[in-house]
Amino acid sequence: MTLTYDKHLLPAYDRAFSGRPRPDPEKRPAITCADDALFVVAGPGSGKTTVLTLRILHQIFCGQVPPNAILATTFTVKAAAELRSRLLGWGFSLQKELLADSSIKGVDRQWIESVDINQVTTGTLDSICQQVLAEHRAPAEQPPVLIDQFLASTVLVRKGLFPGDRYKDPDFDAWLMRLNGGGAWGWNLGRRRTVLSTIWDRLQQDLTDVNALATSTAVTSGAKPHLLGALRDYQAELAANHWLDFGMLERRVLEDLQAGTLDGWAKRFRSILVDEYQDTNLLQEQIYFELLKHGGAGVTVVGDDDQSLYRFRGAVVELFSDFPTRLKGATKRKATTVFLTTNYRSTDQIITFSDQFIRRDAAFQSVRVAGKPRIVSPKNKKLGLPVLGIFREDLDQLSEAVATFIEGVASPKGFQLPDGNWLRLADAKHRGALGDMCVLCSSPAEFKRAAPARNGGPLPAPEARFPGRLREALTDRNISVFNPRGAPLGEVTCVRQLGGLLLEALDDRGMVQATDSTQKRIGPDAQRLFPEWRNEARVKQRSDKDLNNLICTWQSRTAPAGFRWPTSVTALELLYGIIHFLPEFHDDPEGQAYLEVFTRQLAAMSAISGFEGRVVTNPAKPELAEKSVRDLLCDWLAPIASDTAELDEAMIGSFPRDRLSILSIHQSKGLEFPMVLVDIGADFKTNHHKHAFKRYPKDGAMSHTLEDMIRPLSGLMTPSRSARDRAFDDLERLYYVAFTRAQEVLVLFGLNKIRPDGASIPNIAAGYDRTGTKHGPRWFITYLDF
DNA sequence: GAACAGATGGTTTTT
DNA sequence: CCATCTGTTC
Numbered sequence: 001m002t003l004t005y006d007k008h009l010l011p012a013y014d015r016a017f018s019g020r021p022r023p024d025p026e027k028r029p030a031i032t033c034a035d036d037a038l039f040v041v042a043g044p045g046s047g048k049t050t051v052l053t054l055r056i057l058h059q060i061f062c063g064q065v066p067p068n069a070i071l072a073t074t075f076t077v078k079a080a081a082e083l084r085s086r087l088l089g090w091g092f093s094l095q096k097e098l099l100a101d102s103s104i105k106g107v108d109r110q111w112i113e114s115v116d117i118n119q120v121t122t123g124t125l126d127s128i129c130q131q132v133l134a135e136h137r138a139p140a141e142q143p144p145v146l147i148d149q150f151l152a153s154t155v156l157v158r159k160g161l162f163p164g165d166r167y168k169d170p171d172f173d174a175w176l177m178r179l180n181g182g183g184a185w186g187w188n189l190g191r192r193r194t195v196l197s198t199i200w201d202r203l204q205q206d207l208t209d210v211n212a213l214a215t216s217t218a219v220t221s222g223a224k225p226h227l228l229g230a231l232r233d234y235q236a237e238l239a240a241n242h243w244l245d246f247g248m249l250e251r252r253v254l255e256d257l258q259a260g261t262l263d264g265w266a267k268r269f270r271s272i273l274v275d276e277y278q279d280t281n282l283l284q285e286q287i288y289f290e291l292l293k294h295g296g297a298g299v300t301v302v303g304d305d306d307q308s309l310y311r312f313r314g315a316v317v318e319l320f321s322d323f324p325t326r327l328k329g330a331t332k333r334k335a336t337t338v339f340l341t342t343n344y345r346s347t348d349q350i351i352t353f354s355d356q357f358i359r360r361d362a363a364f365q366s367v368r369v370a371g372k373p374r375i376v377s378p379k380n381k382k383l384g385l386p387v388l389g390i391f392r393e394d395l396d397q398l399s400e401a402v403a404t405f406i407e408g409v410a411s412p413k414g415f416q417l418p419d420g421n422w423l424r425l426a427d428a429k430h431r432g433a434l435g436d437m438c439v440l441c442s443s444p445a446e447f448k449r450a451a452p453a454r455n456g457g458p459l460p461a462p463e464a465r466f467p468g469r470l471r472e473a474l475t476d477r478n479i480s481v482f483n484p485r486g487a488p489l490g491e492v493t494c495v496r497q498l499g500g501l502l503l504e505a506l507d508d509r510g511m512v513q514a515t516d517s518t519q520k521r522i523g524p525d526a527q528r529l530f531p532e533w534r535n536e537a538r539v540k541q542r543s544d545k546d547l548n549n550l551i552c553t554w555q556s557r558t559a560p561a562g563f564r565w566p567t568s569v570t571a572l573e574l575l576y577g578i579i580h581f582l583p584e585f586h587d588d589p590e591g592q593a594y595l596e597v598f599t600r601q602l603a604a605m606s607a608i609s610g611f612e613g614r615v616v617t618n619p620a621k622p623e624l625a626e627k628s629v630r631d632l633l634c635d636w637l638a639p640i641a642s643d644t645a646e647l648d649e650a651m652i653g654s655f656p657r658d659r660l661s662i663l664s665i666h667q668s669k670g671l672e673f674p675m676v677l678v679d680i681g682a683d684f685k686t687n688h689h690k691h692a693f694k695r696y697p698k699d700g701a702m703s704h705t706l707e708d709m710i711r712p713l714s715g716l717m718t719p720s721r722s723a724r725d726r727a728f729d730d731l732e733r734l735y736y737v738a739f740t741r742a743q744e745v746l747v748l749f750g751l752n753k754i755r756p757d758g759a760s761i762p763n764i765a766a767g768y769d770r771t772g773t774k775h776g777p778r779w780f781i782t783y784l785d786f
Numbered sequence: 787g788a789a790c791a792g793a794t795g796g797t798t799t800t801t
Numbered sequence: 802c803c804a805t806c807t808g809t810t811c
Contacts, residue, residue: 076800126801149801185796185802201801246801313800443798451795451802463795646800666799683795686806690796701797734799 003062003098003108005032009054012097016090023050024378030338031055034063036298037335039323041305043375044354044740045345045672048302052275053086055300056120057094059271064111068119071269071291075276075310077124079670083275084122091117125284126246129253133244136256136265144244144252149646150604150639152245156200157193159237160230167192171222181693181702186449190523190644195702198312200231202706204247205281205314206714207254210235218709250283257290266294277303277323281314282716289330299327299335305369306358307737309666311730312703316716321369341373343740345672347384348377349780350746354739357732361769363725364732385423388747389781390677391755395469398682402439402749403473405784406660409675410434410479418782423745425674427657434479435657437675440738441467441682442694444662446486466682467662474660482659484590485667490529490641493536494584495594499637500537501547501578503530505554506571506615510534512629522634526641533641547581557617568614571602571632589656593647598636601645605635665738676742680735680765681750687761695754696762697727728770735765748781756781 003009010022023031027047030040031054042048056072059065072087074080098104098112121128130146137143147155161167167189176195177187203209210231213219219227238245244252256262272291274280280288292299301323308317319326324335343351355374359365390405392398408415410433414424425433446468451460464472471481489495507513513522513530522530541548554574559565575598584591606613609631616628639645655661665678683691692698700708700723707726712718719726739746748765752758756766767774 124801180797182796183804249801309799312798445798449796664799686794688795688806690794690805693797 002064003104003112005058005062008098008101008104009058009062009094012094012101015097015100016093023047023054024342026340026342027051027054030340031058032062033336033338035336036296037324037327037333038298038300039335039337040300040302040340041337041369041372042302042340043304043343044307044737045343046340046375047344048275048304048340049083049086051340052083052273052300052302053090056087056271056273057091060091060115060117060120061094061098061112065270066119067115067117068121069268069270069297070120070273071128071271071297072120072122072273073125073128073275074122075124075279076670077127079276080123080127082670087120087122088117125287126249129249129287132253132262132265133249133256136262142242144242144249146249147238147243147245147607148604149246150601150644151243151608153193153197153644154608154635155237155243156197156230156234157189160196160234161189161192163233164229166226166230169222169226171220172226175220175223175227179702179705181705190642196227196230198702199227199706199710200234200245201247202314202710203231204251205283206710206716207251207282207286208710208714212713213710216709216713247283250287254283254287254290257287257294263294266291269295269297271300272297273300273302275302277301278305278308278317278320279303279310279313279315280319281316282319282714283314285319285326289327292331292333299333305367305372306733307669307740308733309669309730309737311707311726317367317729321367339373341375342378343375344378345743346740346746347744348381349384349386350739350742351375351377353387353746353780354736357739358736360767360775361728361732361764363770364729367721367729382744385417385745386780386782388417388745389756389783390747390749391752391783393752395466395682395751398749398751399466399469399473401784401786402470402677403477403479404786405747406434406437406474406677407477407479409437418784425744434660435655436673437677438655438661438663438668438671438673438741439467439470439677439679440663440665440668440741441679442665442734444483444485444664444667446471446483447491466679470662480659481662482590482656483662484593484647485664486662488643489594489597489645489647490525490533490643492594494582494591495597495640496529496533496536497540498578498582498585498594498598499529499640500533500535501540501551502571502574502637503534503633504537504541505551505574505578506629506632508555512626513633515626515630522638523642525643526638529641530637544581547578550577550581565617567618568616570612570614571636572599572613574615575599575602589654596648597640597645600648601639602636605631605639609635665734668741669737672741672743674743675745675747676738677747677749678735678738678765679750680748681754681761681763684751684754684761684763686753693727695731695764696768697724697731699724700727725770728764731764755783757783 013022030051056070060067072083074083095112095115133144166172176192180191180195210228214228257266274288303320305317305321308315327333327335390401392401405415409423409425414422417423425436427433427436444467445465447462448465450462467483467486474481541551557565579585579595585595602613611628611631614628616625618624684695693701704723704726707719708723753761754763754766762768769775
């Protein structure tokens with residue numbers, strides 16, 4: 001006898017999670033279907049992770065698939081962690097309950113006892129590829145080293161852009177600038193590097209190479225030699241060091257799979273499951289197909305084409321929508337399609353609004369999965385409130401109004417709606433209500449980029465954007481904001497203090513910082529920020545005697561009596577010495593994330609600096625000592641100041657309940673909140689062409705231009721839709737994701753100029769379609785004009 | 787409907 | 802900084 005879903009798994013589920021409703025029957029085929037290729041199209045809030053988890057557990061417990069023969073991948077680190085914790089949590093509970101079922105006997109019982117859920121392979125495809133290459137290499141082969149973004153960037157600049165002053169070539173520069181889609185404003189070395197590395201990554205993702213680019217007509221003849229030279233030199237430098245960057249990592253795994261050297265690994269899988277498949281690129285698809293060709297594994301892909309947001313990373317949504325055809329072409333298998341359309345997340349009003357939004361634009365419908373049904377509420381639907389709208393004349397009034405609304409909703413009394421009813425969140429008695437809401441913006445940045453100086457005068461102070469104004473307005477109301485991405489790292493107070501203390505301790509009086517050779521390597525941002533950091537450090541030193549002692553000891557490099565100052569000491573030791581006096585770095589979740597930036601960046605720079613992140617003190621050779629400090633300034637602290645080092649999303653575990661979170665729509669993917677406020681146009685004062693791409697694109701952006709350039713050279717056909725159409729598709733998906741994060745209350749806000757019932761500036765999110773027609777679900781927006 | 791003065795605003799996402 | 806948008810005036 002084998003165990004079944006209905007007789008064993010569901011009863012175990014009931015006992016394990018008493019009170020939680022069973023997964024509805026709609027999910028049954030997706031969980032239990034034994035076909036060897038399953039295509040699950042899962043709308044927002046339809047329980048994607050539940051289905052994936054239960055499908056895996058069903059395969060293990062009922063299908064007796066060994067856990068180590070299962071591979072489950074997702075798209076982001078965060079999603080991977082979530083899937084793993086759900087899988088282990090449910091897996092152990094169900095295992096325990098199945099063992100408590102005395103009707104399960106003999107070999108079945110032995111099987112359940114032998115199961116070790118831990119052995120399921122989960123992770124992002126990148127992390128899995130990294131592991132595979134480390135574990136399965138030929139005995140004599142040198143293991144490839146995966147390099148991070150910082151090192152890759154450094155190599156690209158030093159080996160790609162600098163040699164022969166390539167970046168100064170007018171033709172090459174003009175071509176890069178045009179691809180970037182902007183003018184000369186803010187066009188600096190960092191931007192040039194980003195454009196170049198985007199091209200490089202795209203070549204990998206589309207399974208093309210530099211040589212193919214040589215035949216491209218999209219590269220001007222003046223730019224071509226420099227473009228090819230830069231990319232080839234970068235490639236050669238990585239090869240010489242046995243380095244792999246992110247894109248090459250997956251490429252290597254694909255090549256090894258094709259060559260058969262990873263057969264031992266590939267053949268062990270009996271089931272491969274891929275979450276968020278709508279964001280898969282050609283390279284990743286080919287890895288999955290290659291794995292399937294190697295063994296008899298079944299495949300399950302889950303996703304929603306309407307939520308594909310990562311074109312800039314090479315995602316091609318057609319790989320998802322055409323999955324059955326593409327799978328058949330590659331492996332002769334026939335996929336079974338299952339739609340999950342019941343949304344358990346949101347109220348009926350929000351579901352209807354979102355559904356009308358995504359179906360409103362006729363030109364969008366042809367890129368959606370064929371025959372896709374609309375998302376619907378469950379039978380016992382919660383009607384909920386209408387979608388609310390807060391629109392005001394200017395940024396000042398808007399931030400005040402939104403802050404007043406948030407304060408009201410989070411208060412025990414609540415906020416009175418136009419119909420007289422009071423809106424308050426369940427947890428309003430405590431400040432916990434703030435954790436039940438979030439503000440979604442296309443960018444959480446609190447300040448605009450600084451405008452250029454006038455006539456050589458001082459830099460004007462950067463102007464606040466909506467998130468910054470909202471923070472001010474909420475601070476006045478005694479509500480704090482959680483927005484770790486709101487300011488560049490170098491502008492965050494605790495980062496500035498820590499950075500300044502490190503600078504003071506390492507480089508007393510800025511002797512190293514001021515030397516000429518240093519100025520070449522420390523970028524302008526760091527040049528500007530370092531003195532400010534030092535000032536803040538001195539203020540801190542004056543307030544803490546012990547901290548001051550530590551810094552002074554380092555400055556003089558003298559040990560207490562009876563000890564000798566070491567000739568070489570790691571900067572990590574200094575870092576931990578200092579944060580001992582700065583409690584926010586161990587107590588506060590935001591602080592911990594910032595500390596992690598310092599340690600990660602130090603580790604990264606240690607790999608390329610001859611001093612390995614150490615401080616050398618050698619009176620006989622002062623130039624060595626100086627060089628070791630310079631390396632730390634240039635490759636450790638300067639990247640933090642210039643925002644090259646980035647905050648790791650995974651370090652921000654959960655959002656604090658007592659603060660209002662502000663996040664980008666991309667960051668909100670996969671999350672849900674009882675109340676969501678979406679910025680559909682706090683930035684748009686005029687119908688300005690410069691921000692048209694954020695609301696009503698004129699034509700494609702860099703990712704679309706790159707697709708047009710590289711896809712004809714790759715195995716993928718040239719895109720059938722225009723760049724402009726693809727830009728619209730992307731924008732509609734973005735707002736669809738934003739709207740469907742809300743469980744109970746959805747609030748749209750912006751300036752009056754984009755107000756849906758009177759908008760004068762074209763804006764996808766306010767009901768326009770790409771032909772210029774304004775549609776509306778606008779009749780059921782309730783405007784809050786208090 | 788042209789010409790002018792004053793305002794406006796600058797891409798964003800990740801392994 | 803500087804191209805382009807908006808509103809006003811002729």
